[in-house]
Amino acid sequence: METTIKHIAQITKVSYATVSRALNNKKGVKAETRTLVLSAAKKLNYQPNAIARGLVKKETYSVGLVIPDITNPFFPEVARGIEDQANEAGYSIFLCNTNWEDSREIRSIRVLTEKRVDGIIIAPTASRLDFLEEILPRGIPVVFVSSAAKNSEHSSVVIDNILGGFLATNHLIEAGYRDIGFIGAPKDSLTLDERLEGYKMALRKHNLIINDDFIQLGDFRRETGYNIIKRMVGEGEYPRAVFAENDLLALGVIQGARELGLLVPEDVAVVGFDDIPFAAFPEIQLTTICQPKHDMGKIAFDLLLERMTDKESGIRKKRIILEPELVVRRSSC
Amino acid sequence: METTIKHIAQITKVSYATVSRALNNKKGVKAETRTLVLSAAKKLNYQPNAIARGLVKKETYSVGLVIPDITNPFFPEVARGIEDQANEAGYSIFLCNTNWEDSREIRSIRVLTEKRVDGIIIAPTASRLDFLEEILPRGIPVVFVSSAAKNSEHSSVVIDNILGGFLATNHLIEAGYRDIGFIGAPKDSLTLDERLEGYKMALRKHNLIINDDFIQLGDFRRETGYNIIKRMVGEGEYPRAVFAENDLLALGVIQGARELGLLVPEDVAVVGFDDIPFAAFPEIQLTTICQPKHDMGKIAFDLLLERMTDKESGIRKKRIILEPELVVRRSSC
C-alpha cells in the first residue's frame, strides 16, 4: 500500500501536520525533527500525492495544450517551446489534438477544466473563434497561440500574419512574377483572412489586379496543395507563382507542379509559410515566411504563467505580435 | 465561486450523495429526482471536479507519455496514435520531453507518479535502460514503446530492429554495394545494438568483412550524419553505401555527400530507418525501413489500457514485435 504522510507520522511519532511542514520546508519545525521526518520519508519511499494536494491548494501545476495536430511539423516546435518553459517552472502539460474538429476541441477544453488545470494554451482550430471564446470556462487563464481573435479577453502570441502575407507576395512581385495565386486553408480561419489580406495589399501596392480564380481554399494538408495546383494547371489557366498559406501546402504545390513537368521556380515559383525544419533542406529549399515557433511556445507559456500566478493582481492581458521573416530559398528564384 | 455537488444538493433539497448518484447515472435514484438534479447541474454550469474524484477513486484517467523529443519527426506520429486511442478511452495524456537527458527522464517519471497517472508510456532515452527499470515505481502500469529491455517486466511494442538492420543492409548488398558503413546513435542504446546486429548479420551472410572504421556513432540529429560523412570523406576512406540508424541521420549523410560533390546514390547510397513522412517526398526519396508509427502508438496505449483495467487479474505482460518493412526509393538505386 502507498505510503502517506500518516505512515511517516506514525513511525516518527509526530503529528502529520508536522510531517507536512517538514516535507515542505516550512519554517517552525526543529531541524532535528525535520531530518527525522525526511529520513523516514526516504526510507518509506514516500511520494507526495499531488492529487490530494491539488484538492486543498486548488492548483494542480498542470496546464493544457490544445492544438490541431501534433503531426503537422509546425506544432512540435511550438509544443517543445511550451514544454521546455513549463518544465522549468514545474508544470506538466496535457497534450490534446483536436484533429481540426470543433467537437474535439470543445471536448478537450471540457476535460481539461474538469481536471482543474491551472491554465490552457490553445492553438485554435480555424473556424468559429468567437464561439470558442464563449465555450471557454471563465476564471481559468487562457493563452492563444498562433491565431487569436483580436478582441479576445485573453493573452495571445501571434505572428503578424498580414505582414507575412505581404512579405511573401511582395517578394514574388519583386522577383518579377505577375500572376500570383494564393492557396490557403479553410474559410473562417483568422490566419487565412490576415495572410490573404497581406497578399492583396502587396498586389494593390504594385497595381496588380486580384484574380479570384487564383485564390483557392482547402485545408492545411500537403495533398491539398498538390491537388489544387494540378487542377488549376489541368484547367489551363494557372498562376506563375503561388503563395501558399503554409509550408505543407507549398510542398504539395511543388510536387504537383513538378509531376506535370513544370519547373520550380522557372515555370511556377512557390512561397510557403512557417519555415518548418524541412523547408531548409538542400533538396527542398523552400522560400517561406519564418515563424519563430520555439519562441512562440516559450512566450505563450510565459504569458500563461503570468496570468496563473498573478491571478488577482490586475495583470492586463497582453497580445504579443511577433515579426515574420522572409527566408528566400530556391523555390522562388 | 465554483459550483459543487453541495450547491446542487442545496437547491434541489436532496442529500449530496443522491446528487452524486444522479450525476453518475447510478441505479437507485428516482427518475424524477435525477432530472431535477441534472437540470440544476446544467443551470449552475456544474463541472465535476476530477481531482476530488481522483482522490477517492484512486484513478485519474491521465497517463504519462515520456519521449526524447517531440521535435524528432518519428515521435509526433507515435504520440498521435497514442492520443487518438487514449482519447477514445477517455484518458488524457501528459507529454514529457526528456531531451535525451537521463536526469530529465527520471524527473518526468517522478512528477508523473506524484500526479498519480494511471499509467506511463515510455520511449526510453537510449542509455541505461536497466537503470530505468529500477527507477520505475512499482505498481504503476508501464509500457515501453520503440525500445525496451528484453527481460523487462513491462509490456512493450517494438519493431524487429535486428530484422530492420538486416533488411536495410541486405538491400544495399544486393544492389551491388560492398563497402557499407553504419552510422548510428549513442552507445548503450538498445536499438543501436540490434540494428547494428542486423547490419553485421547481413554482411556475414554475404561473406563481407566488417570494417570497424565504417561504423560511426554519434546521436540522432541530422547534423551528426552530415558531419560524420564529411569527416569520413575528408579522411579519404569512406563507404560506398551507408545504413543510417534513423532518417534524420540519413538525410544528413545525403546532404553532406552532395556538398562534397558526390552523387547519391551513384557515389554513395543511403538507407535510413523510420520512414518519417518527409522520406517519401519526391525531392527526398529516401530508401528506409518503415516503422508503423501510428499503429505503434495505438498498440502501446492498448497494452497500457489492458494493464490499467485488469490490474488484479493476472494479465501477462506482452511484448509486441512489429514487422519492419523495406521501402526502396531513389537514395539507394
Add this chain to the structure above:
DNA sequence: GTTTTTATTGTAAACGTTTACTATAATATT
C-alpha cells in the same frame, strides 16, 4: 392487515493533503 421485499434517500466516513488555530515548552526580558 401484517410481513417481506424493493426502491429510494440520507448519514457519515474516507481519500491524502494543507493550514488556521491552539497548546505547550523553551528562551528571553525585566
Add this chain to the structure above:
DNA sequence: AATATTATAGTAAACGTTTACAATAAAAAC
C-alpha cells in the same frame, strides 16, 4: 522570579467527491 516572547508541535477542519451502511417509504406477498 515572574512575565513576555518565541519556537515547536498538535488538533481539527477543509478541499469535493464516492460509497458502505443505515433508514425510510413504497410496493408486493401472504
